């Protein structure tokens with residue numbers, strides 16, 4: 001379907017181009033009562049909700065899909081944190097029982113334990129019923145960029161092992177192409193000779209028309225940022241997003257020996273829950 005239209009033309013004309021490409025029709029829910037009546041944009045939509053509130057709304061909607069007895073992949077980041085809080089609350093109230101969480105980071109494991117979610121791992125639970133996680137970018141085909149928090153490897157392992165992967169985002173995460181936010185597309189690399197790997201990545205991606213650079217991620221003190229797996233992150237940047245065959249680009253990156261994994265999640269998400277500023281929710285299905 002995508003080949004028949006010019007995405008750039010559509011982007012200019014349609015505020016949510018994602019609605020054109022999702023394989024099933026999106027479902028929508030009405031604006032949230034707290035969204036601020038009267039603060040609308042002229043199209044009947046309020047503008048009163050903070051981004052944090054949007055994240056909470058998307059997260060709570062996703063947690064509605066959790067059933068007692070499920071094995072649930074627990075995402076990482078500020079949006080997923082709302083899902084952890086909600087899941088913990090439902091377990092404490094007895095509304096859900098016998099849920100096992102598979103955390104995608106050490107931080108998520110600590111948070112989940114603090115709110116009372118029993119934890120396990122993929123070794124003990126290799127099949128996950130449902131994962132819930134945020135994303136940094138979502139493209140019209142429900143491909144994602146993840147890992148700006150550094151958790152991409154464990155996230156991808158767990159989310160790819162899930163029967164369903166529900167992504168929760170506020171509408172600022174929607175992009176016409178991966179990389180189009182001009183923010184980082186992360187790649188996890190082994191520390192050994194990471195400058196060599198960085199050069200290899202640059203050489204590979206110089207073929208990309210919009211590639212604008214690659215940089216080792218650093219912590220606040222200037223030392224290399226360390227993932228939960230004691231690896232480094234190299235952040236890739238694109239001025240206007242990644243063009244061409246994403247799977248071929250993914251394969252090219254993964255063929256570089258020092259690369260462990262990258263933050264493009266291609267074809268893994270089964271559903272994306274988008275919370276808008278007016279509190280309405282759009283559900284995009286694969």
Ligand SMILES: O=C[C@H](O)[C@H](O)[C@H](O)COP(=O)(O)O
Pocket residue numbers: 075076077078079080133134135136145146147148149150151152155
């Ligand atoms: O490594 C971080 C994860 O991929 C997050 O899911 C992603 O960065 C989105 O995080 P947030 O919900 O805080 O925007």
